[in-house]
Amino acid sequence: MANLTFEEEAVAANRSAADLEEAGADLIVLLVHEGAPTTAYADAVDTSNDFGAMLAELDPSIDAVVSGHTHLAYDHRVPVAEWITEGRAVTERPVVSSGQYGMNVNRLVFEVDDVTGDVVGLSTEIVDLWVGGAAVYPQDPEVAQMVADATAEADILGAEVLGELEMPLYRARTASGATGSTRGAESTLGNAIAEVQRWATAGNGAEIAFMNPGGLRGDMLGVANGTGDYPSDVTYKQAAGAQPFANTLVTMTLTGVQLAEVLEEQWQPAGSSRPFLRLGTSEGFGYTYDPTGRTITQMWVGEDFIEPTDTVTVAVNSFLAAGGDNFTTFAEGTDRADSGRVDLNAMVDYLAENGSLGTDYAQHAIGVSGDLTPYEGGMVDLDLSSLAMTGPGDLVDSTVTVTLQGEELGTFPVDNALPTDTFDEHGKATLAFELPAGVTGEQILVVEGDTTGTIFPIVIDIVEFGDISTDPASPEYSEHAESIQWLARENISQGWTLPDGTVEFRPLALAGRDALAAFIYRLAGEPEFEPPAEPTFSDVTPESTEFYTEIEWLAAQGITTGYPDGTFRPTAKISRDAVAAFLYRLAGEPEFEPPAEPTFSDVTPETSAYYVEIEWLASEGITQGWSDGTFRATAKIKRDAIAAFLYRFAEGWIA
Numbered sequence: 001m002a003n004l005t006f007e008e009e010a011v012a013a014n015r016s017a018a019d020l021e022e023a024g025a026d027l028i029v030l031l032v033h034e035g036a037p038t039t040a041y042a043d044a045v046d047t048s049n050d051f052g053a054m055l056a057e058l059d060p061s062i063d064a065v066v067s068g069h070t071h072l073a074y075d076h077r078v079p080v081a082e083w084i085t086e087g088r089a090v091t092e093r094p095v096v097s098s099g100q101y102g103m104n105v106n107r108l109v110f111e112v113d114d115v116t117g118d119v120v121g122l123s124t125e126i127v128d129l130w131v132g133g134a135a136v137y138p139q140d141p142e143v144a145q146m147v148a149d150a151t152a153e154a155d156i157l158g159a160e161v162l163g164e165l166e167m168p169l170y171r172a173r174t175a176s177g178a179t180g181s182t183r184g185a186e187s188t189l190g191n192a193i194a195e196v197q198r199w200a201t202a203g204n205g206a207e208i209a210f211m212n213p214g215g216l217r218g219d220m221l222g223v224a225n226g227t228g229d230y231p232s233d234v235t236y237k238q239a240a241g242a243q244p245f246a247n248t249l250v251t252m253t254l255t256g257v258q259l260a261e262v263l264e265e266q267w268q269p270a271g272s273s274r275p276f277l278r279l280g281t282s283e284g285f286g287y288t289y290d291p292t293g294r295t296i297t298q299m300w301v302g303e304d305f306i307e308p309t310d311t312v313t314v315a316v317n318s319f320l321a322a323g324g325d326n327f328t329t330f331a332e333g334t335d336r337a338d339s340g341r342v343d344l345n346a347m348v349d350y351l352a353e354n355g356s357l358g359t360d361y362a363q364h365a366i367g368v369s370g371d372l373t374p375y376e377g378g379m380v381d382l383d384l385s386s387l388a389m390t391g392p393g394d395l396v397d398s399t400v401t402v403t404l405q406g407e408e409l410g411t412f413p414v415d416n417a418l419p420t421d422t423f424d425e426h427g428k429a430t431l432a433f434e435l436p437a438g439v440t441g442e443q444i445l446v447v448e449g450d451t452t453g454t455i456f457p458i459v460i461d462i463v464e465f466g467d468i469s470t471d472p473a474s475p476e477y478s479e480h481a482e483s484i485q486w487l488a489r490e491n492i493s494q495g496w497t498l499p500d501g502t503v504e505f506r507p508l509a510l511a512g513r514d515a516l517a518a519f520i521y522r523l524a525g526e527p528e529f530e531p532p533a534e535p536t537f538s539d540v541t542p543e544s545t546e547f548y549t550e551i552e553w554l555a556a557q558g559i560t561t562g563y564p565d566g567t568f569r570p571t572a573k574i575s576r577d578a579v580a581a582f583l584y585r586l587a588g589e590p591e592f593e594p595p596a597e598p599t600f601s602d603v604t605p606e607t608s609a610y611y612v613e614i615e616w617l618a619s620e621g622i623t624q625g626w627s628d629g630t631f632r633a634t635a636k637i638k639r640d641a642i643a644a645f646l647y648r649f650a651e652g653w654i655a
Helices: 009-022 050-057 081-086 141-158 188-200 236-242 256-264 328-332 343-354 481-489 513-523 548-556 576-586 611-619 639-653
Strands: 029-032 064-067 073-079 092-098 104-112 119-128 161-165 208-211 232-235 248-255 285-290 295-301 311-317 334-342 365-370 379-385 399-404 407-413 429-434 441-449 455-462
Touching: 009 029, 009 050, 064 104, 073 081, 073 119, 092 104, 092 119, 141 236, 161 343, 188 208, 188 311, 188 343, 232 236, 236 343, 248 256, 248 328, 248 343, 256 295, 256 311, 256 328, 285 455, 295 455, 334 343, 399 429, 407 429, 481 639, 513 548, 513 576, 513 639, 576 611, 576 639
Parallel strands: 029 064, 064 092, 208 311, 285 365
Antiparallel strands: 073 092, 104 119, 161 232, 248 311, 248 334, 285 295, 365 379, 379 429, 399 407, 399 441, 441 455
């Protein structure tokens, strides 16, 4: 914020405490709008979060901390090293919070020496003000009358019916909490209010609207209150309870890059008490994201994808427009215009004009994890998340169906277990399907839920080897084309990507020993493996060898022993007999009796060190040798022959 500098809480608190102590204060209590991320003591004092970092920096002159912000109830005692050293009677500082909405208070009782001003006794507790639904303490008559008078006046306006709700609109919840217990999940209420605000600012050009989850302070359930019949009347009081802050609505222009930055700011800075804040979004806008990398992968409005260089007009409330809740990119928006229209009034006007407000159960934000560059005809394995709303009675999908160019590729179940954390990863599905042959390049998978109306695209780029064809008339024809394509589909070979994006396999190139190590390691499923501290081979190191881990795994499994001089020679071309040995060992060196007559004219027990291994390869149909009846054991093997060997091996020896 221009012309303002914000200090860390501890800096300001310590400066004020010093002034108070100099003025003669015996007892100093810090009241701070900052809170622990959970009720656990360990989290409260963890210096990796903002609250714990603040506590660690407080001056010992501060006798207690009364906190808030996170709406949690806790009653902690935190040791103060200086107090222990001084030998004080009380060596722990109370750090407390009373929860939310006046349901509790923290009671701190200090015993102070009249002469020295020292704290010599302390007791603390959380006092529950409501037991069995009844107030523990009697009301103060004068205050009670003030409240009654205000309530009577408010009830007149509050009872005014604004319109109807088609179904209840809930905030998000966790498995163990009530609605509103998490701000990290998509909700029907957040999306509905965002849509109302987009409608209210459409005259200013708004295409998309966002709603901050912290601005949702109550569900909108209507007169039916979530349990009666719907449609149900909704009153002014209920609308005001949902968004009570009277923010005005602001429009601005963002680029596609900035829009993605806004969405990535939902993952809050390290140390934040709420690590993730899911923005409500208006109808027609959606996006996919990578939950591992915490990056936005696609965005769209209607049927149009939003590219990085595109510009869009968005609407947000004035709190978000100023960069509130660490959504700092909103503050960078251009063409800013404050409509002067209050968010609550926008809801009133919407219901007055439209009569009712619908409930959209479709997900606008979907997590997608997996390889989006599969090979032609190969398998696609993707994990989806954030597929479910969490409100009581919210509709959810039991399955999602995937189509490509109108062809159904599979239907998959959805796990709708409620979240236990504050990240929007509940509603999960695992997709595994085979791509149709002959479809390559950039394609759009369409994923659709069976109940909620959730439907979204996933752009994939289907790769093919530009130098491989199964057509005998093609210049790129290879007799082992199917084996090579299988190698690609199984992600055993990635080939070489040229500057123009073409991917080549180079079938007639000779195979290197390091490449075969990589192929075999991937064929085995890329097992978890920690390379030894000391390299096995003198010419294979993490710094010098591209496939260091793969080669070390081969050595650890006894698949390779290297050369007598202690080298592996990773870039040397591998011979056909060495491939036979590697595959025989990969199979576990099965018991095998070679035939009485050698299969190949140039492979005998006397002429080949790997006679048994080569005969085993032949008996399994992994090699047919050459048309002249030879195997050519010491000849270097080409990459297309490697593909054929691995494909045939996998058919018989890989489950």
